[in-house]
Amino acid sequence: MSSAGSTQLRAGRKEWAALGLLVLPALLLFMMLTILFLAIPYLAADLRPSSTQTLWILDIYGFLMASLLVLMGTVADRFGHRNVLVTGAVLFGVVSAVAAYTDSPAMMIVWRALLGVAAAMQMPTTLGLIFTTFQDPKQRGVAIGTWAAAISAGVALGPLLSGLLLEAFSWRATFFVAVPVMAVVVIGAPLLLPGRQGPSAGKLDLFSALLMVLTLLPLIYGVKSFATTDSPMLSALAVVVGVLFGVWFVIRQLRSSEPLLDVRLFKNRTVSGALGVFILSAMGLGGVYLMFTQYLQLVKGLAPLKTGFAILPAALVLIVVAMRSPVIARRVRPGYVIATGLAVQVVGYILFTQIDSTTGLPWVIAGFIVLYPAVSPSMALTTDLVVGSVPPEKAGAAGGLASTVNDLGISLGVAIIGSIGTAVYRNGVDDKLPEGLPDAAADAARENLDGAVAAARGIPGSVGDQLLRVARDAFTTGLNTAAATAAVIAAAGAVAAAVSLRHVPPTGSAVPAGPSGEASPAESVSAAEAD
Structure with missing residues (x-):
C-alpha cells in the first residue's frame, strides 16, 4: 500500500476525540452494573424491598442489556449507529432522573429495566462506531483496547464513585450522575461521530x-x-x-437466513472458547464482588466513602493489568494469559474462604487485590480475540456476542452466587436468633443482613448485640461459600482457557497479510485452527 493510502487510513485528532466520546458511555454503562453495590443498603432502608426485589433491582439492568444487545446492533445497522447511540443516551438520561425520585421497589425494578434497554441501544453502537472511525488496523487495535479498558474501569470504579456520592449526598445521586454524561454524548455525537453509513440488509427479528x-x-x-x-x-x-x-x-x-444471533459462530472454537471462558470468569467475580461490598459496610462497619477507598487499590491494579494484558498477549498466547489470570483468581477466592467477621481489614483488602485484577486479562482480550477470529462480514455479530457475554457474566454471577450466599445466610440465622426477639425483627433478620442490622439498631442491650453478631457471622459464612463456589468456577475457566484457546498464537506473531497489507487476525486464527 502506498504511503498516501496509509496516511489516508490513519486517524487524526477528530477521530481520537471521537474515541474519547465513545469511551464515556462504555465506562458509564458498565459502571451502572456495580454502582448500586454500595448504595443498596441505603436504598433498601428507604424503599424496604424484599430480598428477591433487591436482587432484581441489582441485576434486571444487566439482564435486559445483555438480552437486547444483538437486536440493538441490528437496529443500529439499519437506522445508523450514531442515531441509535443518541436515542439511547437521551432515554438513559431521562430514565435515570426519574429513577432517582422513585419510592417504590417495584417501580425501581421497572426503571432499572428501562435503563437496561437504553444501555443495550448504546453498547453495540460504540463498538460499531470504533470500527467505522478507525480504518488503520493498528490504531483500531489501540482503540478497541481502550474501549475494553473503559469497560473494566467502569466495573471497577462504580463502587468508588458510589461511595463518594453517598458520603456527600444520598443513594439517589448514583442515578443523577448519568445525566451530565449522557448530555455530553448527545451534544458531542453530531460534532465528532460519522453519520449514517447506509442501511443494512439485516432484518429486525x-x-x-x-x-x-x-x-x-x-x-x-x-x-x-x-x-x-x-x-x-x-x-x-x-x-x-x-x-x-x-x-x-x-x-x-x-x-433463519438472517438470524438475530448467528449461533453458527459458536462452531468457531476461538469464539466459543473465548466467550465460554469469559462468562465463567465474570460469573465468579459478579457474585463475590457484591457480597464483598456488603461485607465491608455491614460486617466491618465502613462508611460508603471508606468502602470505596478500600476497593480503590484493587481497582487501580485492575486498570493497569487490563491495559498491559494486550501487550503481554503479543508475546504469549492469549489463552495462557487468560488462564494465568483465572488461576490467580482462584487463589484470591481461596483467601476469601478463610475470612470471618473478625478478620482484620488489611488482610481482607489484600485478598481483594489478589482476586479482583485477575479478571482483567479475560475482560481485555475477549472482544478483540472474538472479533478478530471471524471473517470481516461477521465482525458485527461477533462483537455483539462479546458485549453480551461481558454483561451477562457479571449479572449471572450476582444472581446465581448471590442466591447461594442468601441461602447460606438464611440457614445460618434461622436457628440461632436470640430468645426474646420480636417477631418483626426476627422476620427482618431472616430476610437479609440489611434487615438484621436495621432491626438490631432498634433493640437495645445484649439481645440487639447478639442478633447483630449472629447475622454477621451467617453473612460471612455465606461469603465463604460464595467464594468457594467461585473458586471452582474460575478453576474450570482456567483449564478451559488453556485447552480451548491454546491454538491461538500471540497477537504479535507473523501472520499472512490481509487485503490491506496488515496482519489479519482472522487468517491467523483460521490457519491455527486448521493445524
Whole structure:
C-alpha cells in the first residue's frame, strides 16, 4: 500500500476525540452494573424491598442489556449507529432522573429495566462506531483496547464513585450522575461521530429478541427463587420454561437466513472458547464482588466513602493489568494469559474462604487485590480475540456476542452466587436468633443482613448485640461459600482457557497479510485452527 493510502487510513485528532466520546458511555454503562453495590443498603432502608426485589433491582439492568444487545446492533445497522447511540443516551438520561425520585421497589425494578434497554441501544453502537472511525488496523487495535479498558474501569470504579456520592449526598445521586454524561454524548455525537453509513440488509427479528428475553428471565428467576422461596417446584418449572424457550430460540436462528444471533459462530472454537471462558470468569467475580461490598459496610462497619477507598487499590491494579494484558498477549498466547489470570483468581477466592467477621481489614483488602485484577486479562482480550477470529462480514455479530457475554457474566454471577450466599445466610440465622426477639425483627433478620442490622439498631442491650453478631457471622459464612463456589468456577475457566484457546498464537506473531497489507487476525486464527 502506498504511503498516501496509509496516511489516508490513519486517524487524526477528530477521530481520537471521537474515541474519547465513545469511551464515556462504555465506562458509564458498565459502571451502572456495580454502582448500586454500595448504595443498596441505603436504598433498601428507604424503599424496604424484599430480598428477591433487591436482587432484581441489582441485576434486571444487566439482564435486559445483555438480552437486547444483538437486536440493538441490528437496529443500529439499519437506522445508523450514531442515531441509535443518541436515542439511547437521551432515554438513559431521562430514565435515570426519574429513577432517582422513585419510592417504590417495584417501580425501581421497572426503571432499572428501562435503563437496561437504553444501555443495550448504546453498547453495540460504540463498538460499531470504533470500527467505522478507525480504518488503520493498528490504531483500531489501540482503540478497541481502550474501549475494553473503559469497560473494566467502569466495573471497577462504580463502587468508588458510589461511595463518594453517598458520603456527600444520598443513594439517589448514583442515578443523577448519568445525566451530565449522557448530555455530553448527545451534544458531542453530531460534532465528532460519522453519520449514517447506509442501511443494512439485516432484518429486525423482534420475535427472536423476545425469545431471548423469555429464555434468560425465567432461568434467572428460577435460580433466584431456589434461595428465596418455599416452592422448589415453581423454581424448577421456571428453569424448564427458560430452557424450552432457549431451544426454540436456537432452532429459529439455525433456520433463519438472517438470524438475530448467528449461533453458527459458536462452531468457531476461538469464539466459543473465548466467550465460554469469559462468562465463567465474570460469573465468579459478579457474585463475590457484591457480597464483598456488603461485607465491608455491614460486617466491618465502613462508611460508603471508606468502602470505596478500600476497593480503590484493587481497582487501580485492575486498570493497569487490563491495559498491559494486550501487550503481554503479543508475546504469549492469549489463552495462557487468560488462564494465568483465572488461576490467580482462584487463589484470591481461596483467601476469601478463610475470612470471618473478625478478620482484620488489611488482610481482607489484600485478598481483594489478589482476586479482583485477575479478571482483567479475560475482560481485555475477549472482544478483540472474538472479533478478530471471524471473517470481516461477521465482525458485527461477533462483537455483539462479546458485549453480551461481558454483561451477562457479571449479572449471572450476582444472581446465581448471590442466591447461594442468601441461602447460606438464611440457614445460618434461622436457628440461632436470640430468645426474646420480636417477631418483626426476627422476620427482618431472616430476610437479609440489611434487615438484621436495621432491626438490631432498634433493640437495645445484649439481645440487639447478639442478633447483630449472629447475622454477621451467617453473612460471612455465606461469603465463604460464595467464594468457594467461585473458586471452582474460575478453576474450570482456567483449564478451559488453556485447552480451548491454546491454538491461538500471540497477537504479535507473523501472520499472512490481509487485503490491506496488515496482519489479519482472522487468517491467523483460521490457519491455527486448521493445524
